[in-house]
Amino acid sequence: MKPVREVxxxxxxxxxxxxxxxxxxxxxxxxxxxxxxxxxGLTQADIGFTCSGSSDFLAGQxxxxxxTLDAVGAFPPISESHVEMDGAFALYEAWVKLQAxxxxxxxxxxxxxxxxxxxxxxxxLQLDPYFLAxxxxxxxxxxxxxxxxxxxxxxVSGEELAxxxxxxxxxxxxxxxxxxxxxxxxxxxxxxxxxxxxxLRPSDLAVESDGGCAIVLAAGDRARxxxxxxxxxxxxxxxxxxxxxxxxxxxxxxxxxxAASVAAATADLAIGSLDIAELHSPTTSQEAIxxxxxxxxxxxxxxxxxxxxxxxxxxxxxxxRIAEAARxxxxxxxxxxxxxxxxxxxxxxxxxxxxxxx
Amino acid sequence: xxxxxTAVLGVGQTKYQSTRGDVSMAGLVREAAxxxxxxxxxxxxxxxxxxxxxxxxxxxGVMMPELYLADALGCVGKPxxxxxxxxxxxxxxxxxxxxxxxxxxxxxxxxxxFEKQSESNATWALSLPQPFSVSINAGxxxxxxxxxxxxxxxxxxxxxxxxxxxxxxxxxALRNPYAHLHQHDLTFDQVVEAPMLWDxxxxxxxxxxxxxxxxxxxxxxxxGDAAAGPVAWVHGAAMRSEANxxxxxxxxxxxxxxxxAADVFRQAGISDPRSEIDVVEMYVPFSWYEPMWLxxxxxxxxxxxxxxxxxxxxxxxxxxxPVNCSGGVLSxxxxxxxxxxxxxxxxxQVRGMAGDHQVxxxxxAFGHAYGGGAQYFAMWVVGADRP
Numbered sequence: 001m002k003p004v005r006e007v008x009x010x011x012x013x014x015x016x017x018x019x020x021x022x023x024x025x026x027x028x029x030x031x032x033x034x035x036x037x038x039x040x041g042l043t044q045a046d047i048g049f050t051c052s053g054s055s056d057f058l059a060g061q062x063x064x065x066x067x068t069l070d071a072v073g074a075f076p077p078i079s080e081s082h083v084e085m086d087g088a089f090a091l092y093e094a095w096v097k098l099q100a101x102x103x104x105x106x107x108x109x110x111x112x113x114x115x116x117x118x119x120x121x122x123x124x125l126q127l128d129p130y131f132l133a134x135x136x137x138x139x140x141x142x143x144x145x146x147x148x149x150x151x152x153x154x155x156v157s158g159e160e161l162a163x164x165x166x167x168x169x170x171x172x173x174x175x176x177x178x179x180x181x182x183x184x185x186x187x188x189x190x191x192x193x194x195x196x197x198x199x200l201r202p203s204d205l206a207v208e209s210d211g212g213c214a215i216v217l218a219a220g221d222r223a224r225x226x227x228x229x230x231x232x233x234x235x236x237x238x239x240x241x242x243x244x245x246x247x248x249x250x251x252x253x254x255x256x257x258x259a260a261s262v263a264a265a266t267a268d269l270a271i272g273s274l275d276i277a278e279l280h281s282p283t284t285s286q287e288a289i290x291x292x293x294x295x296x297x298x299x300x301x302x303x304x305x306x307x308x309x310x311x312x313x314x315x316x317x318x319x320x321r322i323a324e325a326a327r328x329x330x331x332x333x334x335x336x337x338x339x340x341x342x343x344x345x346x347x348x349x350x351x352x353x354x355x356x357x358x
Numbered sequence: 359x360x361x362x363x364t365a366v367l368g369v370g371q372t373k374y375q376s377t378r379g380d381v382s383m384a385g386l387v388r389e390a391a392x393x394x395x396x397x398x399x400x401x402x403x404x405x406x407x408x409x410x411x412x413x414x415x416x417x418x419g420v421m422m423p424e425l426y427l428a429d430a431l432g433c434v435g436k437p438x439x440x441x442x443x444x445x446x447x448x449x450x451x452x453x454x455x456x457x458x459x460x461x462x463x464x465x466x467x468x469x470x471x472f473e474k475q476s477e478s479n480a481t482w483a484l485s486l487p488q489p490f491s492v493s494i495n496a497g498x499x500x501x502x503x504x505x506x507x508x509x510x511x512x513x514x515x516x517x518x519x520x521x522x523x524x525x526x527x528x529x530x531a532l533r534n535p536y537a538h539l540h541q542h543d544l545t546f547d548q549v550v551e552a553p554m555l556w557d558x559x560x561x562x563x564x565x566x567x568x569x570x571x572x573x574x575x576x577x578x579x580x581x582g583d584a585a586a587g588p589v590a591w592v593h594g595a596a597m598r599s600e601a602n603x604x605x606x607x608x609x610x611x612x613x614x615x616x617x618x619a620a621d622v623f624r625q626a627g628i629s630d631p632r633s634e635i636d637v638v639e640m641y642v643p644f645s646w647y648e649p650m651w652l653x654x655x656x657x658x659x660x661x662x663x664x665x666x667x668x669x670x671x672x673x674x675x676x677x678x679x680p681v682n683c684s685g686g687v688l689s690x691x692x693x694x695x696x697x698x699x700x701x702x703x704x705x706x707q708v709r710g711m712a713g714d715h716q717v718x719x720x721x722x723a724f725g726h727a728y729g730g731g732a733q734y735f736a737m738w739v740v741g742a743d744r745p
Contacts, residue, residue: 004462057421062414062483063444066730070601077614080599081450084415084422084442093439093454099461100361125421130382238437240428258435344425
């Protein structure tokens with residue numbers, strides 16, 4: 001559908017580290033929320049709608065998001081909602097709220113602190129609870145099935161996967177929110193690594209991180225008042241594929257393809273003509289699937305931040321992609337950017353957000 | 359830019375009971391969703407998007423179960439959102455679905471709340487040890503009982519008001535085939551004589567643990583006009599949240615509750631809720647919350663909500679403002695669905711489809727849910743007439 005209201009990202013704040021030790025989610029989010037609001041001179045009282053994303057399974061606590069409300073400063077009471085999803089989907093909910101026209105600003109945030117547990121095992125509990133989860137397949141092993149399929153179908157080579165890993169690590173140099181970077185890593189170095197889940201080597205797998213992200217959205221003239229060069233959301237869509245790994249063609253991500261085509265049609269933008277794309281790819285093989293499936297052009301710079309491969313904060317990595325892409329427009333003068341978020345095993349659920357500077 | 363008009367086109371519920379061992383989680387949600395589609399006269403292919411809500415994932419031990427439920431909810435290739443806002447989640451989920459229609463993003467949205475408490479253990483899920491904090495293992499009743507005692511002290515309510523609410527809701531439940539508790543032989547004396555769990559909350563004044571799901575199909579104005587049967591129009595909808603713990607917080611009558619109700623009534627053009635609303639479905643997991651919310655929402659003056667209970671004003675038979683004609687949360691509590699049931703029952707009332715617990719001639723109904731430490735609120739007003 002054609003958005004009835006122009007909505008833009010007007011400020012972003014990101015913080016990611018290998019492990020937040022001795023810091024609660026509330027302590028993590030207070031400075032990030034303040035930074036995002038302060039950058040555009042807003043207080044919580046100026047925010048029309050607040051929406052967040054997080055997971056109780058990471059916090060190890062039921063209703064864990066209730067605590068984080070304290071970081072927002074929710075008194076006087078606020079209009080607020082929460083999704084048990086990556087923050088990119090919270091941003092989508094806020095975008096919908098802004099479409100209805102009753103509010104002009106929204107605060108979106110999400111966070112994840114996976115370091116206290118074993119994420120590769122925790123993610124097994126995302127799988128079909130009757131037939132798959134009882135087997136406790138680690139997340140990297142599930143992703144390796146997909147990567148093996150890609151390699152054996154000849155859709156990608158091991159060298160190409162290594163090239164994706166190298167690009168991520170080199171791009172991540174200088175990004176303070178990347179936790180894995182290297183200025184001089186080479187394809188041969190990656191190819192020499194011992195696989196963790198054959199064929200996936202350590203550099204093929206996103207490095208886990210703890211962290212959070214906060215974004216302020218604003219509509220129309222309000223966005224122009226708050227920000228010299230807002231990152232306008234011209235198209236945003238999300239879709240989901242079937243859950244059963246055996247019921248889908250794992251060498252593709254149809255839901256990502258569909259979300260991209262719907263967003264592109266709404267935005268009236270050609271995906272092949274973008275300046276940058278920030279992809280939420282938990283493995284190099286999934287990044288290869290996305291680059292092909294989304295239809296990115298050769299001139300598009302992929303993951304200038306290093307992408308999720310350089311720091312994958314579960315529940316926030318998708319929102320961080322939107323923040324990184326928006327920041328390139330707001331601060332660095334990029335014109336057309338794509339941000340992508342994923343959830344579930346083997347790219348089951350995908351969101352695509354297309355933004356422009358004009 | 360005005361909001362798009364939004365209507366409830368269909369409602370579907372499962373039978374609420376302790377254990378639905380005959381179905382998987384997928385089977386449970388699909389049962390409610392199919393019934394909502396049938397009620398709306400629609401097919402799976404008519405649905406543009408799905409919004410699902412449930413309480414903590416630990417209640418079933420499945421992380422983000424909507425991923426696995428996508429197939430059963432017919433949303434492969436479609437958008438699905440998963441809402442979680444504590445006990446208010448069923449109401450919040452319906453409101454997120456409504457916002458997709460109000461914002462003009464979709465024409466028809468399936469929304470569903472569920473809980474399958476028998477898959478895991480809610481007390482375990484709520485008692486996971488946390489670093490740097492002492493678990494009091496008091497359960498929800500232990501949390502709310504001091505707040506209730508505070509209400510009793512400041513309002514001067516007689517001790518048995520809570521028992522009157524519990525007895526009334528269990529009587530109402532006998533007229534709702536989906537209700538979990540059907541206590542045909544229950545007497546008021548039995549309610550009073552039940553064991554005291556968290557003083558002043560007796561066992562008989564608490565909600566059960568249920569498996570179940572509740573679904574609605576929401577549509578835009580054109581979809582509402584095209585519906586073969588009666589629809590319920592959304593006249594007002596709002597969510598509010600406030601911090602849980604700070605000095606001076608009114609925990610008996612939280613400001614977020616008052617603000618949320620005021621916003622909903624403003625949207626619906628209602629200035630005298632008591633006379634302009636015909637029937638109420640509110641979230642009452644412990645009996646005393648009926649008089650407390652009657653005051654907070656604005657159906658009664660401060661400290662006078664209990665008088666409405668005492669006078670029978672909230673009873674389906676003879677009351678001028680029947681509350682929880684379905685039996686309420688006190689009679690069925692699949693947590694993630696409990697809020698949505700309130701919203702859906704409000705819609706059924708104004709559609710004239712509430713069966714044996716129908717309030718005759720109901721034109722406008724109020725749906726309500728709350729959660730957390732009485733800090734998350736979701737409310738809507740639905741009406742038989744187009745707003």
